[in-house]
Structure formats: C-alpha cells, structure tokens
Amino acid sequence: AQTVTQSQPEMSVQEAETVTLSCTYDTSESDYYLFWYKQPPSRQMILVIRQEAYKQQNATENRFSVNFQKAAKSFSLKISDSQLGDAAMYFCAYRSPKLNTGTASKLTFGTGTRLQVTL
C-alpha cells in the first residue's frame, strides 16, 4: 500500500522569504500522480499543484514549485515570496492511476505540515 510521509509537523517562514515543505512517499508503481493541497483556517481543501510521475519537469504554479525526485520518492513544495495568506496546513497526496485495483479511486494523504507566516 502506498504511504505518504510529511516529517515536518510545523514550519515557520517570514513574509517574502522562501520555505520548502518536505514529502516522501512509498510506492512500487512507476506511474502515479502527486499533489499538494492547502487547507487554510477556513478548512477548505485547495489544490495547489500537481505532478505526473512520468514528467521529469518539475511543476510550477506562480510562487509555488515542486522538487520531484522520483528515484528518492521525494516531492517537496517550495513557496517563494511567502505571503500572510499562505499560512495554512499543507497536505501532500498520492494517487495511483491503476483502475483495476480500485486504488485509483483515492488520494492517500500525508499528515500535513502547518505553515506559519510571520511579519
């Protein structure tokens, strides 16, 4: 079974600085999808960024980028020019594309990293 590990329960960053959130995962599959979701205090789950495992190029969405290291099974999120609105819980998630096993149905989430942004 796939597992997702976020080893940093909490992180802090100053406004305008850069922070990197870590995520590792365990899988025997070669093709899969990885995601970062943000959960602000409003508790809404917001998709931040997505990476397909077959793509070597790291995904980027404005100030958010990932460092995808497939061999190391690592998928870190970098937030540049941090803003107060970035303060939230960040969840890393894994999804298998295999339809026949039923595992494609679910996102497997890590336990989350709470990011604080200070002035």
Place this chain on the structure above:
Amino acid sequence: DSGVTQTPKHLITATGQRVTLRCSPRSGDLSVYWYQQSLDQGLQFLIHYYNGEERAKGNILERFSAQQFPDLHSELNLSSLELGDSALYFCASSRDRVNSPLHFGNGTRLTVT
C-alpha cells in the same frame, strides 16, 4: 470556489441519531469521493462513486452508506452516530476516475453530542 457544493455546513446531533450529508459535484464531473477528517488529522478516504456506480471503498464503517444519484449528486448517510464520528466530512469531485485532480467542497462539520 471549487464548484463542489456541500450541505449542510454544520450539523449538530446526538448519539444514536442518523444524518444525511449532501454533495453536488462540479458541472461535468462524474466522480464523487467522500473523505473524513477528524480533528487535526489528515483526510481518510471513505468511498468513491463514478457515474452512479460505487467504485471503491476505503475505511468506511458499516454504519455509513452512500449513493450517487442519476443527476450525479451524492449523499452520505451516517447512522447510529457515536461521539467519535464527530469530524469534517469532505466531498470531492473529478472529471473522470483517474487523470483529473480532485476538487473539494467546503465540507460538512458534524458534531455528535
């Protein structure tokens, strides 16, 4: 706004009772997923429906059931409620079963007293 609508936003009920949570997916999305998030926990997958059919079950208790209707909205039924069922219940939808990302609703906060 993700386009996924969940009602009600909040629900307070007593132990032993039954409640129904409702989810309307984004327009055009065929898949609906239900997740449970207990206090300060990650999200636990409950169940997935695709175009009206159940596709996968996760850690869903026998006291819980769900269905997806022909108009693609979904309901999650929770019965014989226990204090430990208090949680945030999320519905998510996606265009298909595999490739599309999940878009989450704002959740229903269930409090069992």
